[in-house]
Amino acid sequence: MRLLRMSEKIVGAHDGVGSHGAVRTAASRLLSTTDIWSGAPSPPPVPVLPPIAAPVERAPATIAIETKAAPVAQAPACAEQWPPRRLSLALQGGGTFAAFTWGVLERLLEEPIEIDAISGASAGAINALLLASGLAEGGREAARSRLSRFWLRLLHEASFRSLMLVGGFSPAGSSVAFGPTLRSGQFDPVDLDPLRQALSRDINFAALSDPKAPRLLIAATRIRDGQQQIFGNDAITADVALASTCPPLAHCAVEIEGEAYWDGGFGGNPPLLRLAQETTTSDVLLVQVTPARDSYVPITLAAIDRRLDQIAANAALNAEVAAIAWAQSHAAPSLRLSRIAAEDSVDGLAQRSSADLGRGFIRLLHRSGRAAAGRWLGQDAKPDATLAAPAAVAFEPALA
Numbered sequence: 001m002r003l004l005r006m007s008e009k010i011v012g013a014h015d016g017v018g019s020h021g022a023v024r025t026a027a028s029r030l031l032s033t034t035d036i037w038s039g040a041p042s043p044p045p046v047p048v049l050p051p052i053a054a055p056v057e058r059a060p061a062t063i064a065i066e067t068k069a070a071p072v073a074q075a076p077a078c079a080e081q082w083p084p085r086r087l088s089l090a091l092q093g094g095g096t097f098a099a100f101t102w103g104v105l106e107r108l109l110e111e112p113i114e115i116d117a118i119s120g121a122s123a124g125a126i127n128a129l130l131l132a133s134g135l136a137e138g139g140r141e142a143a144r145s146r147l148s149r150f151w152l153r154l155l156h157e158a159s160f161r162s163l164m165l166v167g168g169f170s171p172a173g174s175s176v177a178f179g180p181t182l183r184s185g186q187f188d189p190v191d192l193d194p195l196r197q198a199l200s201r202d203i204n205f206a207a208l209s210d211p212k213a214p215r216l217l218i219a220a221t222r223i224r225d226g227q228q229q230i231f232g233n234d235a236i237t238a239d240v241a242l243a244s245t246c247p248p249l250a251h252c253a254v255e256i257e258g259e260a261y262w263d264g265g266f267g268g269n270p271p272l273l274r275l276a277q278e279t280t281t282s283d284v285l286l287v288q289v290t291p292a293r294d295s296y297v298p299i300t301l302a303a304i305d306r307r308l309d310q311i312a313a314n315a316a317l318n319a320e321v322a323a324i325a326w327a328q329s330h331a332a333p334s335l336r337l338s339r340i341a342a343e344d345s346v347d348g349l350a351q352r353s354s355a356d357l358g359r360g361f362i363r364l365l366h367r368s369g370r371a372a373a374g375r376w377l378g379q380d381a382k383p384d385a386t387l388a389a390p391a392a393v394a395f396e397p398a399l400a
Contacts, residue, residue, distance in 0.1 A: 083377045086114045088279040089131075090270045090286040093122025093245070093263075094313065095168035095354025097289040099362045100342040101127045102151050103369020104287050109140040111377060119217040119275040121264035122167035124287075125244040126150075126199075128216060129236070133203045136213035150202045151362070158357045164195055167245035167263055168355040195251075196238045203241070208233045215278060219264030219271050220244045223253055228267030230274055269313050272320040282334045285376070286321075290314055291343040294350035310350060338376065345372045 087108075091101055105127060115135060120128035130150055134143030154162045162168075207213060218231045220243040231240045243254035243261035253260040268274075275284060290313040298304045324337060343349045345368040352361065 082379070083111055083113060084281070084283040085112075086116050086281040086283070088117040088275055088281050088284045089115065089119070089128070090272050090275050090284060091118065091120040091124035091127050092270050092286070092288050092290060092313075092317065093120065093124040093167055093265050094290040094342075095123055095163065095166055096356055096362065097342060097349070097352075097354050097365065098123035098127055098166055099151055099365035100289050100346070100369040100372075101287045102147050103366040103371075104340060104373040105131055105147060105369075106144055106366075107370045107373035107377070109144045115214040116281045117215040117217065117275060117279050119219070119271040120244070121219040121267075121269045121271065122245050124270050124289075125218045125241060125264060126166055128218065129199075129203045129205075129208070129241055132213045132216055132233075133205075133207050136207040136210040137204060146202060151366070153202070155357065155359055155362055161194060161198070162357060163355050164247075164251060165198060165245065167247060167265070168357075195242060199238050199241050203238075205237055208236050217271050217274055217278065218244050219268050220246075220254075220256075220261040221264055221266040223260045223262055226266075228264070228271065229259075229261065230271060265313055266316075268316045268320065270317070272317065273323060276324055276335060276337075279335075282336055284335065284337050286317075286337065286339045287342075288314075288317070288339055289342045290354075291350035292318075292341070293343060296351065306353070307350070309354075340369075340372045340376055342368065342372075345369075 089105075091098075101124065115131070118128040118132060120126075127147065130146045131143050134146035138145075154165065208216060213233060216231075216233050216236060218236055218240055220229050220231065220240065221227070222229050237256075239254055239256050243256060244264040246254050246262050248262050253262055255261075264271075269290070270286075272284075272286065291310050292314045294307060294310065296303075298307045321337075324335070328335065342365070346352075346364060
């Protein structure tokens, strides 16, 4: 198998150390030399000196990718303490489905876990910014409060603007909702100023540059060439947040330094390879909210569009997960990748709309996220160890 240079089409335009100057891990150095999708001819082979000793049998890769919200990863050979002391997060976008991530993050914040880096796109980017801003300003409790305040306000407003804040209108869904109006030439894209003000109300963008803030990788899609652009802490503004959640048919493109951008979920939802490159921890947790599975064959236009959106949202993610697994099999670095998937906790999620702001639905997503995170944290516990029942509702906000 050839080892090729990592394509900038996947990981964006930035290379080197992370946005806060962190040194790369062995896994990141491997990934930066790996591109399993490149169709370009391979370079001439480089002569390799014969080994001077018999090769040592390589240990199996430690990565474990599971689709279950229950135990999803085995302890690495280094036998680190579980739950991990430091963790990086990859947060997928998916409209109001991202309330599941709210629950996951809330539960994680109850543990003494240091968050190293966070990647996100669309609603995943908003959750990442809320988390990082809160951690920088007041630690875990401030981050929990910031997330809760944002999502509760979203519920109480329950408006078109609320859905815009979390990218609740997918490309195909927007086509169904606004297609006739767009064709009639009467569509007026929503004014971005109120959205910008709403984000600035809950996110202190200046605090994201504080050394106490986790390193951020926020994705947007550059319209000019369709490439993914990753924004780090120092470059993140309200415009970047809007660009990452910008559905093309629901509001106009967001311009940043002369470039126009759409929703970040087109190029990577969320950016995973780039996170693997920049994390300085051995543990990465992927929170996947867009359903990957659906046994129902859609026949209506709306159902077909919804399923196409789900497939498209997970296509880039699946490729990045496969790339990491392939790289792991060739060098067995210590990176341990786990996944918590909303569809494993919420029955029939693939049939629900990511624009559903119903309080009962958001309550279900939030509770399910908390419970899934609790199972993940307790996966190495003894069989008779159970999570205390009150913990699942201890911080549940009043949604009434």
